[in-house]
Amino acid sequence: MNGAALATRGLNKSFGSLVVAKDVELVLPHGVRYALIGPNGAGKTTLINLITGMLRPDTGRIFLGEDDITSLAPEARVRRGLARTFQINALFPQLSALEAVTLAVCERRGFAGVWWRGLPEYRDAADEAHAILASLLLGEHCYRLTHELSYGQQRLLEIALALATRPRVLLLDEPAAGVPRDESAELFAAISGLANDLTVLFIEHDMDIVFRFAARIIVMVSGGILVEGTPDEVAEDTRVREVYLGKAHHG
Amino acid sequence: MAGAAPEGVTPHQYLENQTRWRRVEIAFWLATLLPFVVTPTYLSLASQIAITALFALSLDLILGYAGIVSLGHAAFFGLGAYTAGLMSKFVWGEPLTGLVAAAAIAGLVGFATSFIIARFRHLALIMITLGLGLLLHEAANSASWLTGGADGLQGVDIWPLLGAFKFDLYGRTAYAYSLVVLALMFLVARRLIHSPFGLALRGIRENAVRMSAIGAPNRSHVRKVYTISAVIAGIAGALLAQTTETVSLEVLSFERSADVLVILILGGAGRLYGGILGAIIYMVARDQFSGINPQFWYFWIGLLLVAVVMLLPNGILGGLARFAERWQGGRR
Ligand SMILES: Nc1ncnc2c1ncn2[C@@H]1O[C@H](COP(=O)(O)OP(=O)(O)O)[C@@H](O)[C@H]1O
Numbered sequence: 001m002n003g004a005a006l007a008t009r010g011l012n013k014s015f016g017s018l019v020v021a022k023d024v025e026l027v028l029p030h031g032v033r034y035a036l037i038g039p040n041g042a043g044k045t046t047l048i049n050l051i052t053g054m055l056r057p058d059t060g061r062i063f064l065g066e067d068d069i070t071s072l073a074p075e076a077r078v079r080r081g082l083a084r085t086f087q088i089n090a091l092f093p094q095l096s097a098l099e100a101v102t103l104a105v106c107e108r109r110g111f112a113g114v115w116w117r118g119l120p121e122y123r124d125a126a127d128e129a130h131a132i133l134a135s136l137l138l139g140e141h142c143y144r145l146t147h148e149l150s151y152g153q154q155r156l157l158e159i160a161l162a163l164a165t166r167p168r169v170l171l172l173d174e175p176a177a178g179v180p181r182d183e184s185a186e187l188f189a190a191i192s193g194l195a196n197d198l199t200v201l202f203i204e205h206d207m208d209i210v211f212r213f214a215a216r217i218i219v220m221v222s223g224g225i226l227v228e229g230t231p232d233e234v235a236e237d238t239r240v241r242e243v244y245l246g247k248a249h250h251g
Numbered sequence: 252m253a254g255a256a257p258e259g260v261t262p263h264q265y266l267e268n269q270t271r272w273r274r275v276e277i278a279f280w281l282a283t284l285l286p287f288v289v290t291p292t293y294l295s296l297a298s299q300i301a302i303t304a305l306f307a308l309s310l311d312l313i314l315g316y317a318g319i320v321s322l323g324h325a326a327f328f329g330l331g332a333y334t335a336g337l338m339s340k341f342v343w344g345e346p347l348t349g350l351v352a353a354a355a356i357a358g359l360v361g362f363a364t365s366f367i368i369a370r371f372r373h374l375a376l377i378m379i380t381l382g383l384g385l386l387l388h389e390a391a392n393s394a395s396w397l398t399g400g401a402d403g404l405q406g407v408d409i410w411p412l413l414g415a416f417k418f419d420l421y422g423r424t425a426y427a428y429s430l431v432v433l434a435l436m437f438l439v440a441r442r443l444i445h446s447p448f449g450l451a452l453r454g455i456r457e458n459a460v461r462m463s464a465i466g467a468p469n470r471s472h473v474r475k476v477y478t479i480s481a482v483i484a485g486i487a488g489a490l491l492a493q494t495t496e497t498v499s500l501e502v503l504s505f506e507r508s509a510d511v512l513v514i515l516i517l518g519g520a521g522r523l524y525g526g527i528l529g530a531i532i533y534m535v536a537r538d539q540f541s542g543i544n545p546q547f548w549y550f551w552i553g554l555l556l557v558a559v560v561m562l563l564p565n566g567i568l569g570g571l572a573r574f575a576e577r578w579q580g581g582r583r
Pocket residue numbers: 015018020038039040041042043044045046047
């Protein structure tokens with residue numbers, strides 16, 4: 001546990017007879033870029049849901065730093081520095097991009113409950129939100145309503161919202177899902193440019209991207225972790241070749 | 252609300268621009284003074300409209316902003332009305348303290364029930380609010396030793412406002428009083444929706460799951476706005492009790508809950524003025540139609556409701572706003 005930013009102990013979860021998490025033991029050290037790969041239905045999104053508290057595990061414990069967060073509500077975990085994005089956009093359609101990120105900043109700074117002062121009085125919150133949007137190339141589009149943004153811009157807004165919570169650990173569920181290949185490289189360049197002390201775990205199917213941007217890779221199959229290692233180790237692992245890469249090569 | 256902003260606008264300017272008073276708003280509030288000179292014989296109606304508008308405003312805060320559908324909001328209106336009525340009967344008839352007492356009682360009950368409300372959404376929420384409303388109505392009916400039951404509360408006697416203005420037959424004091432309270436409460440609501448909290452409420456309405464994912468305490472937000480809404484509804488009920496010097500079970504009725512919902516949807520939820528506009532249209536129309544054939548009232552309202560919801564999903568005010576945008580766009 002020493003020095004781990006995020007860890008899980010014996011995490012299990014079933015939907016009826018379908019086992020989606022099988023004794024998952026995860027240890028993510030500080031500041032490392034992790035890729036979580038595995039075939040569709042392997043339980044990757046479910047694992048993120050378990051870690052962030054959107055699903056309750058059947059058994060097992062989750063640690064953020066030294067703290068056991070297993071019984072905390074999702075929002076409490078976020079306030080302790082655990083943020084996520086969604087595989088399928090989960091945004092605020094009728095808020096402008098700036099409003100959405102400003103909202104996240106207000107929540108983090110603890111004045112989102114203030115109803116007797118105008119939002120414009122919190123000038124630095126809006127400025128911070130704008131800076132986050134600008135860092136993700138959304139500066140020029142920040143006054144547009146979320147539902148008017150292009151799909152790719154909405155994917156970036158997903159990340160902007162997560163960053164506005166100032167996470168220590170960031171879980172990205174297929175951030176580039178549905179984004180054209182050339183744009184997804186750009187998107188991952190932005191991700192790899194994030195602060196060094198931030199621990200990032202991202203789910204991604206494109207192996208080029210995974211090998212380029214991940215320092216370590218976790219391979220998940222049928223709810224269990226098959227292999228964890230550096231890209232080279234994973235690439236040479238015969239089980240991975242069989243179960244995952246092998247299949248991808250043939251199909 | 253958030254339209255396209257011209258180039259070179261700073262985030263701060265953009266946010267300020269959204270909270271700016273529009274000319275049409277100022278014109279509207281000036282126009283609320285017109286009944287004093289134009290229709291001085293209709294001031295009682297004008298007062299009732301202002302009270303209904305205030306009630307609709309309270310519902311707008313939870314429905315239009317936080318997305319909490321309530322079919323039992325008359326509970327708080329009725330609590331306010333009975334509190335003000337009973338206060339005048341058993342303590343004294345001073346209206347402003349009666350208003351404060353009504354706000355406090357409605358707020359307390361609102362706060363207590365908000366713990367249930369905050370746990371549910373959608374259909375469950377509609378049923379719970381409906382149930383709480385029916386429950387309170389029946390409780391008031393049974394407690395006839397206190398409320399007068401179906402006969403209504405007897406002996407409501409309100410002293411002159413500020414010790415100087417008697418509640419006259421023409422409703423001049425009544426309208427002035429209701430209008431001032433409406434305007435003050437409107438300022439509070441307007442400030443609220445333009446605050447960080449107002450933004451958080453819109454966030455809950457738009458996507459409660461994402462709100463948790465940015466660390467938002469949804470339940471505590473909902474509890475807070477529900478309590479505030481109950482306070483405002485209670486004040487509206489107290490105004491009705493005081494200006495008409497009567498309180499009957501009707502203030503707690505399901506019809507009153509349904510009417511205010513219809514009024515808000517007709518006018519346009521989530522835009523502050525929607526409830527006011529809805530109240531004006533609804534009350535004036537009902538007053539005009541009632542002379543002809545009152546039994547057809549709900550037929551026409553039903554028809555209007557279906558038409559508005561089908562053609563103008565954002566209510567009459569939403570339709571007007573879109574029309575104004577097009578018209579301005581066309582002129583450019
Ligand atoms: N809420 C749920 N109820 C029942 N089954 C679910 C639920 N969520 C996911 N599943 C199932 O769990 C399995 C793993 O899903 P998921 O974690 O989304 O996979 P991945 O993200 O790796 O593609 C899938 O078979 C999926 O159908």
